[in-house]
Amino acid sequence: MAIFASCQEQKKTTASPEERVVSDPLPSWNDGINKDAILTFVKAVTDSTSTDFVSVEDRIAVFDNDGTLWSEQPAYFQLFFAIDRIKAMASDHPEWKKQQPYQAILEGDMKALMASGEKGLLELVLATHTGMTTDEFETIVSDWVATAKHPRFDKPYKELVFQPMLELLAYLRANDFKTFIVSGGGIEFMRPWAEVVYGIPKDQIVGSTIKTKFEIKEGKAQIIRLPELDFIDDKAGKPVAINRFIGRKPIFAAGNSDGDLQMLQWTDSRGGKTMKLYIHHTDSVREWAYDRSSHIGQFDKGLDEALDKGWTIASMKEDWKVIYPFEMK
Amino acid sequence: MAIFASCQEQKKTTASPEERVVSDPLPSWNDGINKDAILTFVKAVTDSTSTDFVSVEDRIAVFDNDGTLWSEQPAYFQLFFAIDRIKAMASDHPEWKKQQPYQAILEGDMKALMASGEKGLLELVLATHTGMTTDEFETIVSDWVATAKHPRFDKPYKELVFQPMLELLAYLRANDFKTFIVSGGGIEFMRPWAEVVYGIPKDQIVGSTIKTKFEIKEGKAQIIRLPELDFIDDKAGKPVAINRFIGRKPIFAAGNSDGDLQMLQWTDSRGGKTMKLYIHHTDSVREWAYDRSSHIGQFDKGLDEALDKGWTIASMKEDWKVIYPFEMK
Ligand SMILES: [Ca+2]
Ligand SMILES: [Ca+2]
Numbered sequence: 010m011a012i013f014a015s016c017q018e019q020k021k022t023t024a025s026p027e028e029r030v031v032s033d034p035l036p037s038w039n040d041g042i043n044k045d046a047i048l049t050f051v052k053a054v055t056d057s058t059s060t061d062f063v064s065v066e067d068r069i070a071v072f073d074n075d076g077t078l079w080s081e082q083p084a085y086f087q088l089f090f091a092i093d094r095i096k097a098m099a100s101d102h103p104e105w106k107k108q109q110p111y112q113a114i115l116e117g118d119m120k121a122l123m124a125s126g127e128k129g130l131l132e133l134v135l136a137t138h139t140g141m142t143t144d145e146f147e148t149i150v151s152d153w154v155a156t157a158k159h160p161r162f163d164k165p166y167k168e169l170v171f172q173p174m175l176e177l178l179a180y181l182r183a184n185d186f187k188t189f190i191v192s193g194g195g196i197e198f199m200r201p202w203a204e205v206v207y208g209i210p211k212d213q214i215v216g217s218t219i220k221t222k223f224e225i226k227e228g229k230a231q232i233i234r235l236p237e238l239d240f241i242d243d244k245a246g247k248p249v250a251i252n253r254f255i256g257r258k259p260i261f262a263a264g265n266s267d268g269d270l271q272m273l274q275w276t277d278s279r280g281g282k283t284m285k286l287y288i289h290h291t292d293s294v295r296e297w298a299y300d301r302s303s304h305i306g307q308f309d310k311g312l313d314e315a316l317d318k319g320w321t322i323a324s325m326k327e328d329w330k331v332i333y334p335f336e337m338k
Numbered sequence: 339m340a341i342f343a344s345c346q347e348q349k350k351t352t353a354s355p356e357e358r359v360v361s362d363p364l365p366s367w368n369d370g371i372n373k374d375a376i377l378t379f380v381k382a383v384t385d386s387t388s389t390d391f392v393s394v395e396d397r398i399a400v401f402d403n404d405g406t407l408w409s410e411q412p413a414y415f416q417l418f419f420a421i422d423r424i425k426a427m428a429s430d431h432p433e434w435k436k437q438q439p440y441q442a443i444l445e446g447d448m449k450a451l452m453a454s455g456e457k458g459l460l461e462l463v464l465a466t467h468t469g470m471t472t473d474e475f476e477t478i479v480s481d482w483v484a485t486a487k488h489p490r491f492d493k494p495y496k497e498l499v500f501q502p503m504l505e506l507l508a509y510l511r512a513n514d515f516k517t518f519i520v521s522g523g524g525i526e527f528m529r530p531w532a533e534v535v536y537g538i539p540k541d542q543i544v545g546s547t548i549k550t551k552f553e554i555k556e557g558k559a560q561i562i563r564l565p566e567l568d569f570i571d572d573k574a575g576k577p578v579a580i581n582r583f584i585g586r587k588p589i590f591a592a593g594n595s596d597g598d599l600q601m602l603q604w605t606d607s608r609g610g611k612t613m614k615l616y617i618h619h620t621d622s623v624r625e626w627a628y629d630r631s632s633h634i635g636q637f638d639k640g641l642d643e644a645l646d647k648g649w650t651i652a653s654m655k656e657d658w659k660v661i662y663p664f665e666m667k
Contacts, residue, residue: 230577
């Protein structure tokens with residue numbers, strides 16, 4: 010809350026923060042119906058004279074991460090993390106040279122890796138994400154995020170976030186929304202970097218979890234990451250996690266794939282004025298173009314329902330002036 | 339953030355908010371070493387020139403609920419809720435007249451109810467807390483909280499909160515702490531009323547959970563509460579839940595029983611300046627007196643460790659001027 014003392018005697022020589030009105034809170038969004046829809050929605054729910062007004066504690070906004078706040082091609086970035094971990098750990102595991110899916114990674118055979126299917130990928134996650142304390146895992150993730158680079162852009166993964174979405178997050182927060190991530194990605198894979206990158210506190214970052222165990226070892230309290238899945242925060246898991254972690258229905262939800270459909274349906278079910286936003290990957294030049302038949306971020310049933318119900322579908326190619334922050338330099 | 343324009347010309351006739359210094363942020367706490375410990379801790383971690391300074395995002399404070407923020411005698415208030423639900427549902431369940439633990443409740447036989455043990459109590463919880471949508475359960479809890487009264491005080495349960503703890507919560511928040519509840523109680527039993535009563539947002543209320551399922555029924559999205567335990571937020575479960583829901587180690591933790599010991603150990607393990615506060619139920623007149631041998635809120639191992647490590651142990655009888663807000667009227 011800003012508190013102002015008024016002094017009529019004093020001549021104003023500079024604009025107060027309130028007078029420097031930001032004329033466009035979404036400068037990286039092209040003018041058009043989708044940008045209008047966002048601005049109109051936020052004005053309606055924050056206007057105390059509007060019948061659509063929503064009180065501050067109910068201004069909950071949830072965002073998917075992969076493909077919604079940052080890119081997810083040519084594979085989920087968390088998979089690149091797991092691959093890099095396998096390579097780093099390989100010297101301690103000579104058996105991996107003849108054992109899938111490890112062999113595929115060590116030989117750089119992405120086709121064989123993908124052939125190992127969900128079962129193989131789950132094994133990879135458990136082999137690389139568990140068996141250490143939560144403190145140790147946080148350090149591993151932080152080191153990787155600081156050093157690893159994306160194969161196409163040769164930039165740190167955390168620079169491949171979407172500038173228009175950073176503006177949208179900031180715009181919602183400036184209007185007293187509480188912003189959350191609700192992602193299929195690992196909760197402890199995101200928290201070490203997402204807080205700073207997106208301005209979202211760790212306790213507002215929700216994701217998939219593995220089981221953990223508290224113990225006292227040599228007089229020191231620690232939490233161990235166990236090789237067992239706890240919860241997959243995807244599809245019907247997303248509203249379940251929203252209910253468990255947030256405890257109220259969002260009035261705003263953004264996603265990019267069928268994995269977000271139930272989260273958007275849950276938001277829609279709240280009644281009153283709500284916004285359901287899908288990000289459509291339509292830019293094959295600046296980012297990637299994919300939807301109905303993609304193995305990553307498939308957008309098929311969600312696209313049908315969004316079209317049917319008139320939800321907002323933002324096209325990265327048409328609606329976004331820039332994709333990544335580094336394009337603005 | 340408060341922004342002030344200074345105007346030397348203007349004569350001040352009324353005190354500004356900053357000048358109306360609240361001399362005592364904890365008026366219901368008696369002066370003494372425990373009140374001093376709290377004030378000294380908060381000053382140290384919020385003084386940017388202190389070596390104990392903690393940045394705002396790390397000012398996480400966690401509170402147990404039963405016995406720490408409100409009373410828990412002669413039984414956990416959530417058990418009274420379950421008992422009232424059994425009575426309300428009994429006409430639809432004629433078989434309960436001859437089936438424990440229901441028969442004990444319907445006949446008002448608390449001894450037989452307690453004899454049904456943990457298994458019986460769990461059955462009660464599942465029978466009364468599941469099988470409906472989350473929306474329906476919220477309404478049931480809200481109606482009960484609005485009407486049910488405590489057998490000893492003949493007042494709504496939500497009035498049996500501890501005035502000194504309300505002041506402590508407000509004091510920490512005024513110093514940019516983010517306050518959380520981490521309770522063994524049901525997360526969806528607490529959220530409908532605790533937000534208003536304690537000033538803690540729903541997404542900062544952590545507790546035990548049952549499994550839930552998202553579904554679309556007759557075109558409407560809903561979440562169903564299933565008759566299966568998901569997670570018990572007690573003892574070693576508390577640090578696990580803190581890690582999952584909050585994602586950083588607290589610098590302040592308050593509890594009242596052995597069920598909070600691991601949460602306080604986890605807080606202590608953070609290093610740097612932290613505060614571990616135990617509330618000791620020592621007032622047999624104004625509240626209840628119990629500790630090492632109590633069936634509810636047993637405080638034995640935790641008391642030993644607190645004494646051994648020099649944690650703060652507040653005595654309700656000695657340290658608190660009043661227990662409940664209604665005593666002040
Ligand atoms: Ca996605
Ligand atoms: Ca307790």
